[in-house]
Amino acid sequence: MVLFALVLAVCGGAVVTTAVFEAIDAARPFEVQGTTVTAAADVLRGGTWIGALERLAVFGALAARWPEGVAIVLAVKGLGRYPELRAQEETARAHPGELRSGAAERFIIGTMVSVIWAVACVYVAFAPYVVGER
Known part of the structure; x- marks a missing residue:
């Protein structure tokens, strides 16, 4: 069950995150082409x-009962993406009439959806063991 939950967390998370991006873009049908959350992937390459x-x-941090690891993962990801997000913000400030790429929004939404999905998969994998300990 743990191996299945791990594969579901890693591979299934991409499907869930993409579906959330598409749902957000569908909710805003009048957006200009290239400014959607989905299109922001061009800015955040390797996402x-x-x-x-x-x-x-x-998944690994929580499975090892080390929740602090989640904070480290998020910090490393944030620091790694900071230069790209900062450059986008500076471009938006320098050219106020231009449309923003939505990269920052994509980063935040994608991170939250991804982490919540991974946490849910850990819960599915380990809930029977944790419940039995009480």
Whole structure:
């Protein structure tokens, strides 16, 4: 069950995160082409792989009963993406009339969905063991 939950966390998280992005974009049908949350992937290259590694690390940290590891994963991810997000913000400030890419929103939404999915998978895998300890 644990191995199944791990695979579900890593691989299934990409499907869930993509579905959330598509749902957000569908809720805003009048957005200009290229400014959708889905289109922001062009700015945040490698997001699929980073998300998979993030879910793997979150799953591993929680499976090892080390919740502090989740904070470390999020800190490393945030620091790693900071230069790209900062550059986008500076571009938006320098050209106020231009449309924003939505990269920051994609980063936050993707991270939260990804982490919540990984935590849910850990719960599915380990809930029977934790419940039995009480």
